[in-house]
Amino acid sequence: MLDYKGEKFKEFLNKNRIGATKAAEILGVSRQNVYQYFKSLSLGRETVNSILLKFDVTEDEIFGTTNDATIRNIRQNAREIGDLAIYDDEGNNKFTEISPGRYRMGVDLVPEYAQAGYLTGYADREFIEELPKHYITVDKFVRGKYMGFEISGDSMDNGDIKEAMPHGTIATGREVKRELWNSKLHNHQWPNWIFVHKTEGIIAKQIANQCLESGILTLKSLNPDKKRYPDFEINIDDLVQIYNVVKRELR
Template sequence: MIDYQGEKFKEFLKSKNIGASKAAEILGVSRQTVYQYFKSTSLERETVSNILSKFQTSEEDVFGINRQTVIRPIHQNARDLGDATIYDEEGLNKFVEISPGRYRMGVELVPVYAQAGYLSGYMDQQYLEELPKHYITVDKFVKGNYKAFEISGDSMDNGSIKDALPHGTIVTCREVKRELWTSKFHTHEWPNWIIVHKTEGIVAKQIAKQNLETGTLTLRSLNPDKDRYPDFEIKLDDCVQIFNVVKRELK
């Protein structure tokens, strides 16, 4: 069976300098539908026919395949796209094999200048598409929602090489699903966290305490100046997303 990958369609549009809005107009669909096409790992045949007809092109030009091309799974947690690009089963994470057993993984990066808009845009596919990408090297396929954030300020800088997050550090993080917030966070395994808060914005902290009964977290800065950076408490109900930091790259 041939899989018509949405990522290939996205690359085709990019090569033609056609944006999502223009593509939606050409195809007679909404812009949101076009973004859904981009994320699809197997477009419907009717959709493919519409793309080929409206853009007056061929399967090979758009998808890089012909009818004799068969795309086979190469890993239980991944799907081969017919080239070096691999997606996990959920279609969230993209990997490029750079050597046997080593993969380049790309995630959206939320730099300091974009953090003010993240709270309103984190569910907006267009906003996420426009974010720059950050790449890390991994030795296995990973699942989950990963994002990278740029650290601003010195609240998480204690001069330690072990856990400090100095200004300009890029942290790659994995989201903790909301249904898991009622359990204890694994703070011993993951000391640093990114909290997306309704009023505080994007906050990099350590979790000093978690009260399951009241649904609150006590957050702590690494900076030893507690006059400037005292511990403070937040309610989980006021959090939008919670990420544990899995990798950091110092500036």
């Protein structure tokens, strides 16, 4: 039996690591239309036919009935993950104590495939809601807004140092409030940073130098090949978000 709920289409996209922005491009519709598809309890025949044609799949591949084993796995994963509401009433990420001195937190994750869309969608609530979730365990917590980013490329790869973030690392960062950007961005405890640049997108780097007067940051890679990954400068006015990386996990 086939189930034409939009949730099935959303599951298909997540499984194949296709973001809503890319799906909209493939279907030739707006991203808002894709979000409406996700919410639909019964997609129209024309929409279903378009999805099947544009993604070159059969009805059963997307809308087939979930088997009992899959249902059991989903329920088990839900028990392991816990509360899916990752934000509190003030918009900060929630920490849940799972044992004395151990806390679990969920964050929205920007995987590699969604990074291009994040530059325009970081302030779009619907875009953020469609991102996958990532859960981390920490031994202390600091209130704030956190986000996870999948690191791509080799610029932060250096196996000789503990701060290295090789390709595929999930870096969880705490957002630095904009009113603090003109103060010194300290490197002593967590030296890695995620910068969301207006034109360059998501940049994972360390800070080599910061000039408070000019607002210029000199960024450096961890990869020892300085010919391929030289230090470079950015202006803090060209950024839209700054995250200090507080946790790194290699998938």
